[in-house]
Amino acid sequence: MNELTALELDALAEIFNISVGRSASALSELTQEPVAMSVPVVHVMPIQRVIEILSPSIGSERLTCVSQLFSGSFSGEAMLMFPENSSLEIVRLMLGSQVPIEQISEIEQDALSEIGNIILNACFSTIADMLEDTFSCDLPKLNVAPISEILEKPEGESVLFIQIQLALESRSLEGYLAFIMGSESEANLQQALRSFLTGVQS
Amino acid sequence: MQLFEQALGVLQSGVMILDGNYRIHFINQWLNKAFDSTPDLQGEQLFNSYPELEGKRIHQAIEQAIKVGLPSLLSPGLNRSPLPLYRGEGANRERFPQSIRVQPMQVDSQRFCVVEVQDVSSMIRREALLNQQAEKLNQMALTDELTGINNRRHFNMLLEKELRRSNLQGTPLSLVLFDIDFFKQYNDHFGHPAGDKCLIAIADYLKHQLSSYGYQVARYGGEEFCIILPEQDVEVARHLAERCREEVEQLQIQHPSSQVAQVVTASFGIASKSGKQSETQTSLILRADNALYRAKLAGRNRVIASERLDEA
Numbered sequence: 001m002n003e004l005t006a007l008e009l010d011a012l013a014e015i016f017n018i019s020v021g022r023s024a025s026a027l028s029e030l031t032q033e034p035v036a037m038s039v040p041v042v043h044v045m046p047i048q049r050v051i052e053i054l055s056p057s058i059g060s061e062r063l064t065c066v067s068q069l070f071s072g073s074f075s076g077e078a079m080l081m082f083p084e085n086s087s088l089e090i091v092r093l094m095l096g097s098q099v100p101i102e103q104i105s106e107i108e109q110d111a112l113s114e115i116g117n118i119i120l121n122a123c124f125s126t127i128a129d130m131l132e133d134t135f136s137c138d139l140p141k142l143n144v145a146p147i148s149e150i151l152e153k154p155e156g157e158s159v160l161f162i163q164i165q166l167a168l169e170s171r172s173l174e175g176y177l178a179f180i181m182g183s184e185s186e187a188n189l190q191q192a193l194r195s196f197l198t199g200v201q202s
Numbered sequence: 203m204q205l206f207e208q209a210l211g212v213l214q215s216g217v218m219i220l221d222g223n224y225r226i227h228f229i230n231q232w233l234n235k236a237f238d239s240t241p242d243l244q245g246e247q248l249f250n251s252y253p254e255l256e257g258k259r260i261h262q263a264i265e266q267a268i269k270v271g272l273p274s275l276l277s278p279g280l281n282r283s284p285l286p287l288y289r290g291e292g293a294n295r296e297r298f299p300q301s302i303r304v305q306p307m308q309v310d311s312q313r314f315c316v317v318e319v320q321d322v323s324s325m326i327r328r329e330a331l332l333n334q335q336a337e338k339l340n341q342m343a344l345t346d347e348l349t350g351i352n353n354r355r356h357f358n359m360l361l362e363k364e365l366r367r368s369n370l371q372g373t374p375l376s377l378v379l380f381d382i383d384f385f386k387q388y389n390d391h392f393g394h395p396a397g398d399k400c401l402i403a404i405a406d407y408l409k410h411q412l413s414s415y416g417y418q419v420a421r422y423g424g425e426e427f428c429i430i431l432p433e434q435d436v437e438v439a440r441h442l443a444e445r446c447r448e449e450v451e452q453l454q455i456q457h458p459s460s461q462v463a464q465v466v467t468a469s470f471g472i473a474s475k476s477g478k479q480s481e482t483q484t485s486l487i488l489r490a491d492n493a494l495y496r497a498k499l500a501g502r503n504r505v506i507a508s509e510r511l512d513e514a
Contacts, residue, residue, distance in 0.1 A: 068273075125272060
């Protein structure tokens with residue numbers, strides 16, 4: 001496929017800003033705390049490049065990843081990732097729990113899956129809205145592992161990679177959304193974006 | 203088909219299937235029994251029967267499954283008890299915590315939604331117990347066994363936190379270190395159990411008098427105590443230390459082998475930092491310890507403050 005144009009990337013950024021905005025209000029309703037989210041950067045790149053870019057800042061820390069498989073006009077795996085410590089902090093802030101960070105339990109793990117599920121679903125429903133598409137997807141799975149293991153996917157897959165900034169009680173935490181797709185799916189996404197942009201401009 | 207329905211009927215968790223109009227197409231016995239009011243929910247519209255669910259997360263999840271075809275997970279940590287479901291009989295009847303999965307299901311061209319409910323009471327109870335134990339262990343690790351006040355390890359953590367705050371926000375911080383005079387002689391004279399009682403009496407006094415001000419007290423070592431005064435300058439610390447000194451004396455614990463008084467007394471050293479200067483923990487403690495040493499040299503039962511760094 002061709003590289004996405006600047007216009008197409010902007011359209012994607014808009015879609016994801018709407019998505020995380022929706023998830024932020026859902027999360028803040030749920031926790032009764034102000035939650036704000038924004039998407040500074042959207043990028044499409046090979047999976048190997050994602051690992052290269054993330055590795056220095058993550059170091060040896062593990063990633064907490066909530067993933068859902070999806071299929072539609074483009075298909076693949078959607079992931080929400082946070083460095084492990086940030087993810088524990090998020091869940092502790094949201095649950096108001098006092099327990100030390102190393103004692104995260106089943107309840108907190110489920111809560112993390114739900115938080116991921118809310119954010120990923122908001123992305124899917126916004127994409128479906130704007131690109132007039134439908135998706136079906138699986139229930140979320142939670143996985144905590146080193147980055148190389150989380151992103152161990154067949155070569156040649158490309159990733160729609162989105163940096164997200166989450167603000168919670170005066171803390172600002174960085175996380176990542178990744179939509180891993182085969183090249184055919186990527187072409188279909190581009191096609192959908194083009195018709196969306198034509199629709200907007202006409 | 204009947205076999206499957208029977209199987210769902212004996213299942214010890216809840217299953218219900220809603221159609222595109224939120225009408226309950228199927229509900230298994232376990233779930234129907236757990237709902238409080240209506241005898242048979244089959245055929246009812248869920249949100250007509252339970253209007254209080256309207257707009258809640260469970261409503262959004264079901265709507266998302268039916269309209270957009272997306273599955274949701276409702277975890278007990280974030281939603282303790284999304285549906286009005288009860289267990290037990292009579293006075294023991296209580297709404298139970300739930301874990302819920304909501305999944306879309308496409309049959310021919312019709313979209314349904316499967317809601318799966320689990321009672322997670324025992325998981326929640328186990329967790330509460332574990333949390334309690336963890337908290338107790340943490341408390342034990344940070345408390346001085348004899349006196350019940352903060353131990354040295356906790357003191358170090360608290361001081362580090364307050365120092366960071368002071369350096370960041372530019373607020374002053376004071377530290378008072380004090381030592382019971384001739385405590386070794388007290389122990390030799392009355393024995394260790396009496397010595398322990400003396401330490402407990404002083405710790406109790408500190409705990410009751412000072413915690414209400416937001417000052418933290420800790421046992422630093424054998425007969426050595428310390429007080430952290432967040433956001434207070436040297437004058438406040440000096441005033442407080444002077445008061446402590448008087449009141450320790452007024453506890454009137456007899457101390458015949460003391461060379462400075464008839465009763466137990468203490469010597470005090472103070473180190474304060476202004477909001478402007480940045481200082482490390484070691485340096486602050488060293489300065490307080492040095493002031494305490496000079497208080498002892500100068501004859502004990504007195505308060506001496508370290509000179510401020512920016513004046514030295």
